[in-house]
Amino acid sequence: MRNTEEKRKAFNESRTPRRSGLREQHAEATRQALLTAASARFAQQGYAHTSLDDVAADAGTTKGAVYHHFKDKQALFAATYEHLSAALVEALVRHPQMASGEVADAIAAFLELAPHPGYSRVLFLEGPAVLGPAACRAIDMRHGLGLMEALVSRFITPEVRSLASTSVLTRLMLATLIEAVQMIASEPDAAAAAAVARQARHVLDRSFGALAAPR
The missing domain is CATH 1.10.357 (Tetracycline Repressor; domain 2)
Structure with a gap:
């Protein structure tokens, strides 16, 4: 029983860095998508007429994701x-x-x-x-x-x-x-x-x- 538990723990620990790496890749991809969308919106409409909702929609994500990456x-x-x-x-x-x-x-x-x-x-x-x-x-x-x-x-x-x-x-x-x-x-x-x-x-x-x- 102890060996089984130790193997399970070792397996989970071995997967943690990979999961962490995938999360970081996803977060960076989301950030880049937001920057691409914001670049287009700010260039076309200007700062005053660009909303975070529009940027999030253009990037295919949520407004919450915008606030996750930018204050x-x-x-x-x-x-x-x-x-x-x-x-x-x-x-x-x-x-x-x-x-x-x-x-x-x-x-x-x-x-x-x-x-x-x-x-x-x-x-x-x-x-x-x-x-x-x-x-x-x-x-x-x-x-x-x-x-x-x-x-x-x-x-x-x-x-x-x-x-x-x-x-x-x-x-x-x-x-x-x-x-x-x-x-x-x-x-x-x-x-x-x-x-x-x-x-x-x-x-x-x-x-x-x-x-x-x-x-």
Whole structure:
């Protein structure tokens, strides 16, 4: 009898890690589904007009599941902001123009991707109002800083780097790019937005190009 009980206990203990792992996988899958649904809702309808009920329904889960993963709607928006920031950087890295190794092409790739409606409303229009500029900038730096540092290390002349640290140059250049996209995204008219994008690219090409080493 004792041996039977010990075997049953050992069997149950051996199954516990597997069950725990499956629960964690299910929880992470639910969280990712909620972020995907929230990204679409916030991008299309904005923060004020997005409800947690709609996000839960889009994700195929319940409102209780939303609160299990996120404290409230603002916390969900913050996680969505982080999710989209990472997605934008990943898309930028994969962009064909990034392979050329030219500063101008890197700028063009960013100005092409970032104003896309899937990113712009959350990251560049509503994010600072909902989360605060400091919180948004911290997330922006966390995801875009590494890529910008790589560009600075590769392109900026030693003379310029002797005048300002890589950290200062990186933060200033990234902030300039973000401001440019905010200007483009805030234009409700497509033609006006395109005109701002052309002007921004011209200025950024000249200013960043002046800091870059000649090829």
